[in-house]
Amino acid sequence: xxxxxxxxxxxxxxxxxxxxxxxxxxxxxxxxxxxxxxxxxxxxxxxxxxxxxxxxxxxxxxxxxxxxxxxxxxxxxxxxxxxxxxxxxxxxxxxxxxxxxxxxxxxxxxxxxxxxxxxxxxxxxxxxxxxxxxxxxxxxxxxxxxxxxxxxx
Amino acid sequence: xxxxxxxxxxxxxxxxxxxxxxxxxxxxxxxxxxxxxxxxxxxxxxxxxxxxxxxxxxxxxxxxxxxxxxxxxxxxxxxxxxxxxxxxxxx
Numbered sequence: 001x002x003x004x005x006x007x008x009x010x011x012x013x014x015x016x017x018x019x020x021x022x023x024x025x026x027x028x029x030x031x032x033x034x035x036x037x038x039x040x041x042x043x044x045x046x047x048x049x050x051x052x053x054x055x056x057x058x059x060x061x062x063x064x065x066x067x068x069x070x071x072x073x074x075x076x077x078x079x080x081x082x083x084x085x086x087x088x089x090x091x092x093x094x095x096x097x098x099x100x101x102x103x104x105x106x107x108x109x110x111x112x113x114x115x116x117x118x119x120x121x122x123x124x125x126x127x128x129x130x131x132x133x134x135x136x137x138x139x140x141x142x143x144x145x146x147x148x149x150x151x152x153x
Numbered sequence: 154x155x156x157x158x159x160x161x162x163x164x165x166x167x168x169x170x171x172x173x174x175x176x177x178x179x180x181x182x183x184x185x186x187x188x189x190x191x192x193x194x195x196x197x198x199x200x201x202x203x204x205x206x207x208x209x210x211x212x213x214x215x216x217x218x219x220x221x222x223x224x225x226x227x228x229x230x231x232x233x234x235x236x237x238x239x240x241x242x243x244x
Binding site: 033035036040070074077078081085091093094096097100101103104107108111112115116119120125127128130131134135138139141142 | 186190193194197198201204205208209211212213214215216217219220222223224226227228230231233234235237
């Protein structure tokens with residue numbers, strides 16, 4: 001009898017866990033990632049424009065264009081990663097992790113290819129300005145964490 | 154001839170530096186991502202209802218962990234395609 005009760009209890013717990021893990025998450029998760037990306041993208045655009053003006057004031061037009069190209073590269077890479085997170089099937093922890101790692105891989109590949117294209121094709125490139133814009137834009141993308149902290153169920 | 158030797162030396166050492174930048178950056182990023190993913194799986198196993206909240210944070214933190222690697226890749230490309238160290242060679 002005791003075993004039956006325990007079995008029933010554990011069975012109901014497992015059922016509860018399955019329900020929790022499958023049902024509520026998808027739309028809320030998409031919204032959370034979208035909100036986070038929007039906030040991060042807003043800060044990335046602000047920082048990119050600010051760096052562009054700074055380089056325009058204190059250096060040349062080519063440096064400003066290079067800096068803005070660095071920011072745009074980080075922005076496009078982040079957008080490609082977010083697009084990858086929209087293609088998911090279920091909501092288990094393992095599949096979520098695989099989707100996130102694929103999104104990160106996509107982001108890195110897109111950024112590397114775009115950087116390669118810029119270095120090969122843009123003749124008037126100012127490399128330090130490009131790296132500065134890229135670094136600032138990538139580092140400020142953590143600003144989206146604030147949007148995740150405002151999650152409401 | 155001496156200029157050619159100097160050029161070859163600079164390019165060789167730059168190649169080693171590029172390998173170190175990308176390799177060590179990838180190593181650090183992989184260790185960080187591994188630790189974070191194991192923590193995510195741990196948290197998801199303990200509280201499955203927190204997966205949607207944790208997923209957004211994991212996505213952003215993946216970007217932050219990879220930031221140093223991406224910057225390193227940019228620097229490595231700068232040394233590969235527009236090496237500033239080559240300017241010391243007299244023309």
